[in-house]
Amino acid sequence: MMHLNLSDVLNNPKLLTFKVSLPSGETITLRPLEHSDISSLAQFLEKLSPKTRQYYILDSYNFSTAEELCDAINRYDKLRFIAEDNSAKNFVALFEFSFDIPKNDEERFLRYGVKLNPKTDCRIGLCIADEYQNKGIGSLFFPYLLGIAKLFGQKRMILWGGVFAINKRALKFYEKNGFKKLGVFNNKNGGESIDMMIFKA
Numbered sequence: 001m002m003h004l005n006l007s008d009v010l011n012n013p014k015l016l017t018f019k020v021s022l023p024s025g026e027t028i029t030l031r032p033l034e035h036s037d038i039s040s041l042a043q044f045l046e047k048l049s050p051k052t053r054q055y056y057i058l059d060s061y062n063f064s065t066a067e068e069l070c071d072a073i074n075r076y077d078k079l080r081f082i083a084e085d086n087s088a089k090n091f092v093a094l095f096e097f098s099f100d101i102p103k104n105d106e107e108r109f110l111r112y113g114v115k116l117n118p119k120t121d122c123r124i125g126l127c128i129a130d131e132y133q134n135k136g137i138g139s140l141f142f143p144y145l146l147g148i149a150k151l152f153g154q155k156r157m158i159l160w161g162g163v164f165a166i167n168k169r170a171l172k173f174y175e176k177n178g179f180k181k182l183g184v185f186n187n188k189n190g191g192e193s194i195d196m197m198i199f200k201a
């Protein structure tokens, strides 16, 4: 089977654009991040609460980061999606894929007996806007993310930077959606993080 690559998505974002109905009746569009999204993405980042920023770490949550993420489109190994509320025209979530495996992840996973391979393993990062968290939206979109990973030829998924051990909701969320805990490591913030993996993307 031919797999998608990042330029396919840039040339035809509709390939990976999905309309999804929430239980509330709202329709949300899941689509690749585009160059014209800088301002809306900046607004999304600026509105994230201190608690969400504690769990979803970026250098900053402003226009310059939004610009950086949009500049990265089709330049490196990253593929980012946004979920957009069709009626209010605001971003509900940012979902990120990385198709590269950094050396430190590779070494950590070897300790768990797992040999990572960028051809078949990808990393994901998820961030849902505060007012949309804990309403089942992550679980509603997760099967789409699995489907997208498959289209890129990826068979397994790990968490980008692991998940903070104190982030109980995320831990529950990942377990509910098929991730298994592989091990614990000390993160840069002085706490513990957990590596998790899904084996059948």
Ligand SMILES: CC(C)(COP(=O)(O)OP(=O)(O)OC[C@H]1O[C@@H](n2cnc3c(N)ncnc32)[C@H](O)[C@@H]1OP(=O)(O)O)[C@@H](O)C(=O)NCCC(=O)NCCS
Binding pocket: 052, 055, 056, 126, 127, 128, 129, 132, 133, 134, 135, 136, 137, 138, 139, 140, 159, 162, 163, 164, 167, 168, 169, 170, 172, 173, 176
């Ligand atoms: C983590 C995140 C992606 C999950 O998405 P979501 O749409 O909020 O999650 P869902 O509503 O689908 O599922 C959350 C589950 O956790 C449970 N939960 C919520 N708070 C919890 C807590 N404090 N302890 C344990 N479980 C909790 C919910 O009950 C639900 O499980 P259920 O469906 O069995 O009832 C989202 O909350 C988010 O983006 N959070 C902020 C950033 C973040 O933490 N990103 C992940 C970094 S690794």
